[in-house]
Amino acid sequence: MADVTTGNGAVTYRESVAEGIAREMRRDPTVVCLGEDIGAAEGVFKTTVGLFKEFGGRRVWDTPISEQAIVGAAMGAAMTGLRPVAEIMFSDFLACCWEHLAVEIPKVRYMTGGQVTVPLVVRTANGGGLGFGAQHSQAVENWAFTVPGLKIAAPSTPADVVGMMASAIRSDDPVVFFEHKGLFASKGAPAPPDHVVPLGQARIARGGDDLTLVALASTVPTALAAAERLAGEGISAEVVDLRSLIPLDMRTVLASLERTSRLMIVEENPYQGGWGGTVASIVADEGFELLDAPIRRVASECVPLPFADRLEDEVIPTVDRVTDAVRRLASY
């Protein structure tokens, strides 16, 4: 099999973001984009390259630094016939519009007895590993995970970025779309035409028999690298890429455990309040008899993100930490 990460035709995760949005804008004139520096400047992470040029200022709108206006306006537009795609530059800034994201958007359909729908996407660059320090490096997918009424996508490959973007924009429900900063430069096979990956459908990223590693976004390549290393030691690890947190595909996780009977969850958000706690609790409730060992979680340390690489590596799960933890779990 050709190595898609280096072969000819491989595309970056970064350019797949713009590709995914552009495909939807071509097929649906109600899709519009808004955010800071996303137009002529093409995004601070260059994730909207080409959109302004192709679709113009009536479809791609530069906003002031006003996160509440961005997400609030997206909500009003979504309730009235558009499918807005709003960019919040860094996921840390979701705190600035948390009112709209946590208290307005996920509740309005319910509290009106189903009278309105809010088909919007809030895209945001999430996670650490690039040395941006405590206020621009957090993995905050667990923030959204605490609020019923939001769908949560967090792709790990370029093709998934495109396919899940299609599902997110076509969804009649609000979707928070976490693009991982540490993956922007990574490469993979391009998405085929009309590629759609449904939300709530996990992917077996690597098959294995001895234990199951459940991962998301940046921790997928981390888990895959650990699995590769462990294969040389005779440990066969299966890697499940959850792809989305809501809907949460527990069917795939439980089916994997039927074969491996050992579970390790690898997450970038902090251990305290991390999404892995919910995955562990469902397995404890519904899959206890499948298990031959305690459930383990490898998550970020419960500290703010430090600046220096050597310090950041102490906080965020690394291949070394995951590998060590898997060895202990495999021999339990």
Place this chain on the structure above:
Amino acid sequence: MTTATEPGTLSAAQLLDLYEEMAVIRRTEKAIQDLFLAGFVKGTTHLAAGHEAVAVGASAALRDDDYVFATYRGHHHAIARGATPEECLAELMSRATGVCKAKGGSMHLTKAESHMLGSYAIIGAHLPMAAGAAWSAMLRGTEQVAVAFFGDGATNIGPFHEALNLAAVWKLPVIFVCENNLYMEYTPIASVTAVPNPAADRASAYGLTGEIIDGNDVQVVYDAVLQAARRARAGEGPSVIEARTYRHYGHSRTDPAKYRPEEEVAEWMARDPLTLARDRLTALGVAGEEIDRVDSRARQLVSEAVDAAKAAPEADPAEALTDVWADGSATWRT
């Protein structure tokens, strides 16, 4: 709904219609107060008695397909935009027939089918939403206008300023209507605000004109909103209207409003929007008996609405686990 005409030209018949709508709202608010005390309404309520002219005057000046966003003090806007007193009362009384299936309550009355897109209970949150609805109307080329109604207290929170700036920069067809009732909850707005007119004085910071109007005079409100809507439809951008008004009850159910000076209360009660409308009707030659007939019709309508809401079934417990997602379900995992 009354058809929009020229400013200052509401006919006696049109004004009488608006009087009746205001009377229905007033009676509904009184009924809610009584039902709360009798244990039929739980939680809290923020009654809008005294604010009727803002909702009714503005609504009459709008097209039926214009968007309205209101606050937790929003019963008057829901009714002015087509919600019936019965479905509002049923909502507050936790009945299955409530306008939001008893999932919203007093603070979230919504009538989406007539473009009343909700009542929002986090201060200021809905101003950007109204800007977004106006943006949507502009992009879809429908010449619809969006209106956000909000209290004086909302002018000191971030989204007010973010929304005004965005609306001005993008020249959106949105009207920001501040219902300045002089009190931010229990505190005089003047004592916590750097300028005397909390909404209107801020407008100039965004290159907009802020208009201060008598929010108790339905004709005045109608005229101001009609002209703002015309500007919006003509592509001339947003307007800020500060309608001065007064609430007849406290901030919420638990507030007897003892902090308001007696003379101030007396002065505003003498300028009750229903009284002012009655004066206008009399000046237009409408007989007192005719106005009284409208009053008793409003009383009768609300009284029947109370009976119907009381007789309606309680909310079905199964409804608690519906309406999270667009497919109607609450399913979060596979």
